[in-house]
Amino acid sequence: MSYQILLCSEKLSPVGEHVQHFFNAHCVASANDLEGMVGKADYRALVVDCSSVKCSLMECGRSCLELGKKHDLPVVFIADEYTLEDKLAAYEAGCDDIIEPSTNKDEACARITKSIFHRIANAQLSERLDAATETARNAMVDNSDLGANIQFLLAVHESDNLDQLGQQLFSTLERYGLRCSLQMRSSLGIKNMEAHGMSKDLESQLLYQLKDADRYIDFGCRTICNYDRVSLLIKNMPVDDAEKYGAIKDNTFYLLQGVNARIHSLEDRHTLIEEKQCLRKLSGDVNTVMIRVKERYQDVMRGIMDEVETSTAMLQDRVPHLALTEQDENFIDSVVERLISTTNSVFNEGLKVDEIFMKLELGLEHSLKALDDHPELAGMRKPPPASDTSVDLF
Known part of the structure; x- marks a missing residue:
């Protein structure tokens, strides 16, 4: 050649x-x-x-x-x-x-x-050197993006509410230079946010109306990303840079996955707190009822004993003055002795009932302590004591 x-x-x-x-x-x-x-x-x-x-x-x-x-x-x-x-x-x-x-x-x-x-x-x-340099630069950018995403997914579990969760997402999106609107939907309510913390009505309506549409909705330099409970409107997509355009979509997808998972976690946490409050109230009501039942049970036992003693004393005083045969007197004495013996047996069974009440009280105390020590609820503020809503059974 x-x-x-x-x-x-x-x-x-x-x-x-x-x-x-x-x-x-x-x-x-x-x-x-x-x-x-x-x-x-x-x-x-x-x-x-x-x-x-x-x-x-x-x-x-x-x-x-x-x-x-x-x-x-x-x-x-x-x-x-x-x-x-x-x-x-x-x-x-x-x-x-x-x-x-x-x-x-x-x-x-x-x-x-x-x-x-x-x-x-x-x-x-x-x-080739230029291509390798560009590849290395892209790899460094990708690794940097990956590191930022990992840091977000690690930090997102420290968010205790939707406001903190949204701010954590906007903090990560800053590195991409994106201007966004965010909507998070949960049983706790719908939270619409901008980077400054407030919401915009038009963006909020748009995100809600398109939440069940496609995963990505592109119009002009704007893109809406939907993932289950989360929708994100990106207002300045780099439409002239296809590589960066695709990278932003990929990275925001992973970020929204993390936000969605935390929303579910916060819902479960809220449900657990409500169940804890209900269980605490139920435990208090049961404990009050048990104390009253125990007190009334003891009153009944004392009343029975007093009545038996009174009846026995009356019979013993009256029988000698009655024109009864010795056989009749022996019968009445045996009935009285049987009544006293049976009453004592009932009292002995009552002591076992007291032990059952004590075990039930200890079981309720252990259940409440286990709730207080739950890792998801540790450090959470205890709910204020409810007003007098206990069940009055007596």
Whole structure:
């Protein structure tokens, strides 16, 4: 494969003539003519044949070296006489190679071709380096986005209400430079927010009306993202940057997943707090009823005992004055003794009932303590004591 080159010389040497023929090179007589030729075709090299000129390399080729540097072309000299200082100066100025006229003609063409290959390889390497740099930059941006998302998903569990949850989301969205409106829907109510904490009526209505539409709704530079209980209106999507556009959609999707999960958690937490309050009230009512039942039970037991003792004393005082046979008196005494024995047995069973009441009271106390020590409710403010709403059974 032959590449197009430019050849500059007032008088071509034999090697220069061979190079011109081999590459079908365009030849100009002076460096002044090169500037207008460079942009006319895809030239891959600039060869300067100065073997017939009696001057230093830098004197005859300085303008050619500057032109080659400007257009990123390898510059090759064909020179007969030059010193080491000339060679070093030409190399520092950007010369790729210096070919002596005595060099084999095919070798000269091969060396020029090699210079072209080196420049092509350097260009390809530069492109790959740029691509690698861009890939690394994108990877760093992606890692940064991932880190911010992870930090949000870790911090979101510290939000105790919808206001804190919304502010946490807006704080993360700031790094993307987005202006947004947020709507969160839960059993606790519907919360509409802007970054400053207040809501806008039009955006709130729009988010609610489109909450059951597609996952993404695009119109102009605005996008609505819906995920279960959460809707986010992004007002300044980068529509001219497809890569950033897609990255924002992907990242906001994960953020909304985290917000939605926390909304469910807050609902469960609220339900648990309500159940705790109900259980506490129920426990208090049951405890009050138990105390009253216990007191009334003891009153009944004491009343029975008093009545038995009174009845026994009355019988014992009255029986001797009755015209009863000894057999009748023995029968009445056995009945009285049986009544006393049966009453004592009932009292002994009453002691077991007291033990049951005590166990029930301890069980209620342990249940309330377990609720107070629950990790989701630890540190939560206890509800104020309810007004006198206990059940009055007696």
